[in-house]
Amino acid sequence: MEINGVQLEVWLGLAAAIGALALWALKRYQQINADGKITLDEVIGTAKESEKFVDAVGREADKVDAALKARKCSVCGDTGHDKRNCPKKTE
Numbered sequence: 001m002e003i004n005g006v007q008l009e010v011w012l013g014l015a016a017a018i019g020a021l022a023l024w025a026l027k028r029y030q031q032i033n034a035d036g037k038i039t040l041d042e043v044i045g046t047a048k049e050s051e052k053f054v055d056a057v058g059r060e061a062d063k064v065d066a067a068l069k070a071r072k073c074s075v076c077g078d079t080g081h082d083k084r085n086c087p088k089k090t091e
Contacts, residue, residue, distance in 0.1 A: 006067040014060040021053040 001008045028049070032042040070079050076088040083089065 004068065004071075006064060006071075010060075010063050010067050014057070014064050017053075017057045017060040021050070021057055024053055025050070 003011055028046055032038050032046065071082055072079050073081050073083055073086050075083045075086040078086075078088075081087070
């Protein structure tokens with residue numbers, strides 16, 4: 001199954017990466033706010049820890065972006081556009 005010319009598995013990968021980041025962020029927030037205050041050191045540490053999750057979301061977003069750019073036009077067969085904005089389309 002495809003959504004906007006991109007396989008469902010690619011979209012699900014992006015959704016899973018975003019979900020993992022959101023879940024981690026919520027748990028981390030609850031953890032650092034357990035004592036009722038958040039220090040600058042905790043914020044800096046959290047930002048450093050979040051890099052792996054942000055990188056995972058970036059990789060999945062790149063996959064979606066590449067898949068969207070690789071769509072084939074049904075008029076001319078070239079990639080990067082669709083029939084609505086095909087440069088070879090005659091009306």
